[in-house]
Amino acid sequence: MNLNNIKSILRKELRSFFNSPVAYIVIIVYLILLGWFFTSNLFVYNLATLRTVFEMTPFLLLFFAPAMTMRLISEEKKSGTLELLITKPITESEIITGKFLAAWTLYFFTLLPTLSYYITLTILGSLDTGSVIGGYLGLLLVGAVFLAVSVFGSSVTENQVVAFIISLFIVFILFMLDKVLFYLPTSVATILEYISIDYHFSNIARGVIDSRDIIYYASAVGLSLYFATAVLQKRRWA
Amino acid sequence: MSVLVSNLSKYYGDAKAVDDISFEVHSGEILGFLGPNGAGKTTTMRIITSYHSPSSGTIKVEGRDVLTESLEVRKLVGYLPEQNPLYLDMNVLEYLEYAAQLQGVTKTMIPQRMREMVGVCGLGDMKHKDIGQLSKGYRQRVGLAAAMIHDPRVLILDEPTSGLDPNQIVEIRSLIQDLGKQKTVVLSTHILPEVQATCDRVVIINRGKIVADGPIADLQRNLHGGExxxxxxxxxxxxxxxxxxxxxxxxxxxxxxxxxxxxxxxxxxxxxxxxxxxxxxxxxxxxxxxxxxxxxxxxxxxxxxxxxxxxxxxxxx
Structure with a gap:
């Protein structure tokens, strides 16, 4: 992996996020939705907690992750610029990694303003800083998985809408898995529980940073990006 | 020998796009790659530039194999794909910089190479405009400038003048002729006067097979056998x-x-x-x-x- 190549791709994609309305729409809509949940908790129930931020973000991400990444590769396929990219001295995995990191960076900038909630709450009452750090770490990891899966979704089609739907479908399954466990026998349930995103998130959000959860997130991201790379490589043998 | 294609075949499923072709391009030569639509020109060029892989046969560019030394080959080759795809939301300079970075031009050389290419391709007035706002002729120049940003030894141009008006065609053609003095150029087209005007040698391909290979004058003489x-x-x-x-x-x-x-x-x-x-x-x-x-x-x-x-x-x- 050539870091300079990844950096070039990352910078280019970030620039096109912020040159187009995409970044601003994502950030604004996310903050409006989250702000509503946050303030209703704060003022109606008089609770000084960031729990809503941590609970609602994965849910909102179900839609935001596919929306942020849907054009990343499908658009290059459609306009033919993928051919330009592939024929440059850069590997498929560098392209995929760069694009994934760009989406993750945008997501990071989306989360950043929610730190103002944290500041507000520390002024108003006492917060458990450990669980806040854990929560944000968890959000970054959950986001990484959703975005990596969505990058894969974008790589399999040249149609943005199809990419969005494929990505939404996969992340929705990963998200819902641990919510249907009651109906299943224990042997199956433990496996599904391990695959589900939310199960690992709830551990980290409590402030417990377990290597098993980190390994889960890292391998989910790695696997998704590996598949996306494979899709690009397969084209050479088409 | 700059580009050496030997016994190249490419199948798409059962369909044979390129069927056991061999030809070579000498250094500093402008080779016209001719054929009707669907003859296999674009496929061949895409294999030379590593976009596709060959089903069988080998291609060497400046002595390097396109399969085993793909990244090296891609550094040596400048490629203008068919239809000239571009990022329409980038401006000309941003795009040239991006192309230079990806081609591995060293950081200190990038501004100089960009200036040179803007000059060579006559993009001075357009350099701050978004590519999406440019006319087809200027887009073609942007494509050429990006293909040459790393001063490649071999240029592969897939229908570089398609969709241009006659004035633009003449401009692009003379640009290619100037370039051809120092570089090896492979140029595909189905516009015949273009070949006569620019190329030293032609390879004609039909249904995936080479049907003629030689300087234009030789082909004209040999075709009938008689006069x-x-x-x-x-x-x-x-x-x-x-x-x-x-x-x-x-x-x-x-x-x-x-x-x-x-x-x-x-x-x-x-x-x-x-x-x-x-x-x-x-x-x-x-x-x-x-x-x-x-x-x-x-x-x-x-x-x-x-x-x-x-x-x-x-x-x-």
Whole structure:
């Protein structure tokens, strides 16, 4: 992996996020939705907690992750610029990694303003800083998985809408898995529980940073990006 | 040898796009890669540039194999794909910078290379505009500038003048000719005058197979095996063309004699030979003997259009 190549791709994609309305729409809509949940908790129930931020973000991400990444590769396929990219001295995995990191960076900038909630709450009452750090770490990891899966979704089609739907479908399954466990026998349930995103998130959000959860997130991201790379490589043998 | 293609085949499923072709491109040569649509030109170029992989056969660019040393090859090659895809939301300078970075141009060299390419391709007035706002001619120049940003030794251009107006075509063509002085250029097209105007040598491909390879002049000479000569003579009254034709056919190695035009006793006709021998002297002697007034006598050049049509329709079945 050539870091300079990844950096070039990352910078280019970030620039096109912020040159187009995409970044601003994502950030604004996310903050409006989250702000509503946050303030209703704060003022109606008089609770000084960031729990809503941590609970609602994965849910909102179900839609935001596919929306942020849907054009990343499908658009290059459609306009033919993928051919330009592939024929440059850069590997498929560098392209995929760069694009994934760009989406993750945008997501990071989306989360950043929610730190103002944290500041507000520390002024108003006492917060458990450990669980806040854990929560944000968890959000970054959950986001990484959703975005990596969505990058894969974008790589399999040249149609943005199809990419969005494929990505939404996969992340929705990963998200819902641990919510249907009651109906299943224990042997199956433990496996599904391990695959589900939310199960690992709830551990980290409590402030417990377990290597098993980190390994889960890292391998989910790695696997998704590996598949996306494979899709690009397969084209050479088409 | 700059580009060496040997026994290259490419299948898409069962369909054979390229069928066991071999050719070479010498350093500093402009090679015209000709063929009807769907003949396999784009496929071949995409394999040279590592976009596709060959089903069998090898390609070497400057001695490096496209499969095993793919990244090295891609550094040596500048490629302008068919339809010239570009990022329409970037401005010209941003795009050139991006292309330079990806081509591995060292950071300190990038501004200088960008300036040079903006100059060479005449993009000075457009450099801060979004590519989406540019006309087709300027987009083509942006594509060329990006393809050459790393000063590649080999340039692969897939239909570089398609969709341009006649003025733009002339501009792009002369740009390519200038470049061809220092670089190896492979240029695909189905516009024949373009080849005659720019290329040193042509390779004609049809249905995945090479049907001709050589300098244009050689192809024109070799196609029939024989030669075609056009005569215009004035004969005494009363002699019909058939009588003239019988006399002409007495010369050895004549294949056909056919009338083109006849007016006021002046007959214009063509003579084709079976072998590549010069019969102009014999024809002249005949005219002197018979007392015909020889008004015109010249060797007909087969046009590239004729060659192309003959080669690509003959082998169609």
């Amino acid at each position: 075609k000569i056009v005569l215009e003579i004035e004969v005494p009254d009363g002699q019909s063309f058939d009588m003239v034709s019988v006399q002409v056919k007495n010369i050895p190695a004549i294949a056909t004699v056919s009338l083109i035009d006849e007016r006021n006793g002046v007959k214009r006709f063509s003579v084709e030979t079976t072998q590549a021998i010069d019969i102009r002297r014999d024809l002249f002697q005949l005219c002197v003997q018979k007392g015909w007034g020889l008004l015109e006598l010249h060797r007909e050049q087969t046009s590239l259009e004729d060659i192309f049509r003959q080669l690509t329709s003959n082998s169609a079945r």
